[in-house]
Amino acid sequence: MARLPRLQQFAQAEGLKIISIADLIRYRRKRDKLVERAAVSLIPTMWGPFQAYCYRSLLDGIEHIAMVKGEIGDGRDILVRVHSECLTGDIFGSARCDCGNQLALAMKQIEAAGRGVLVYLRGHEGRGIGLGHKLRAYNLQDEGCDTVEANEELGLPVDSREYGIGAQILRDIGVRTMRLMTNNPSKYAGLKGYGLAISGRVPLLTPITAQNRRYIETKRQKMGHVYGPENGASSSAAGSEDV
Numbered sequence: 001m002a003r004l005p006r007l008q009q010f011a012q013a014e015g016l017k018i019i020s021i022a023d024l025i026r027y028r029r030k031r032d033k034l035v036e037r038a039a040v041s042l043i044p045t046m047w048g049p050f051q052a053y054c055y056r057s058l059l060d061g062i063e064h065i066a067m068v069k070g071e072i073g074d075g076r077d078i079l080v081r082v083h084s085e086c087l088t089g090d091i092f093g094s095a096r097c098d099c100g101n102q103l104a105l106a107m108k109q110i111e112a113a114g115r116g117v118l119v120y121l122r123g124h125e126g127r128g129i130g131l132g133h134k135l136r137a138y139n140l141q142d143e144g145c146d147t148v149e150a151n152e153e154l155g156l157p158v159d160s161r162e163y164g165i166g167a168q169i170l171r172d173i174g175v176r177t178m179r180l181m182t183n184n185p186s187k188y189a190g191l192k193g194y195g196l197a198i199s200g201r202v203p204l205l206t207p208i209t210a211q212n213r214r215y216i217e218t219k220r221q222k223m224g225h226v227y228g229p230e231n232g233a234s235s236s237a238a239g240s241e242d243v
């Protein structure tokens with residue numbers, strides 16, 4: 001089998017373009033329908049009643065859930081949270097991170113708004129490295145690494161999350177433009193190109209404590225997270241963010 005440098009030479013000589021398997025996967029994530037709606041049911045939650053939509057990924061069979069409040073209607077300006085799975089924070093209330101509090105705050109705000117969607121993406125655990133590796137990363141953080149260095153020390157990506165499935169779920173539910181609840185503006189890029197647009201960002205500010213301070217500060221310094229309104233601008237600064 002020819003290796004890449006040989007292929008590049010050949011392609012240049014013959015005036016051909018090269019596409020990698022990774023390019024193909026990226027293309028298919030954008031273009032193909034990758035989710036199927038498995039079931040919908042009413043769930044009376046501690047915040048209020050939500051319609052729970054279960055979606056199955058056709059890529060890997062993972063089931064995700066979207067909690068939908070109210071009528072999505074024309075799909076404009078919907079309050080949306082795309083939440084990454086964090087078993088330790090979301091289920092067990094770990095104080096190492098802000099995940100559990102963000103989940104609760106997002107549900108509360110959507111309930112108060114009377115209309116909105118929370119997409120809970122499974123398979124995102126540990127920013128994509130999985131639960132076991134996340135716990136190993138915590139041990140490294142106890143030894144002095146920050147959350148970015150710990151992933152690197154394990155030889156794993158700092159953040160390998162993909163948002164294509166989440167975007168397709170939102171699209172299927174009828175969302176067209178959204179006010180995205182996040183402190184992480186780099187999420188916008190992952191939601192681009194699916195017929196969705198971001199009409200604003202809603203910060204999700206939860207308590208900073210002695211236990212999560214370093215984690216949150218690292219996200220701010222190394223991962224582009226914003227705590228509060230976007231660098232001096234209002235929280236609807238993403239309004240021009242066409243996707």
Ligand SMILES: Nc1nc2c(ncn2[C@@H]2O[C@H](COP(=O)(O)OP(=O)(O)OP(=O)(O)O)[C@@H](O)[C@H]2O)c(=O)[nH]1
Pocket residue numbers: 083084085086087096097098099102124125126127128129134137138147151181182183184187204215219
């Ligand atoms: N590898 C690793 N993952 C973590 C750690 N703490 C939380 N997570 C995971 O991080 C993900 C949440 O990502 P965050 O960077 O906190 O937030 P975000 O989703 O990028 O941004 P927000 O929308 O503001 O929440 C979840 O998948 C958690 O399981 C940690 O110390 N190390």
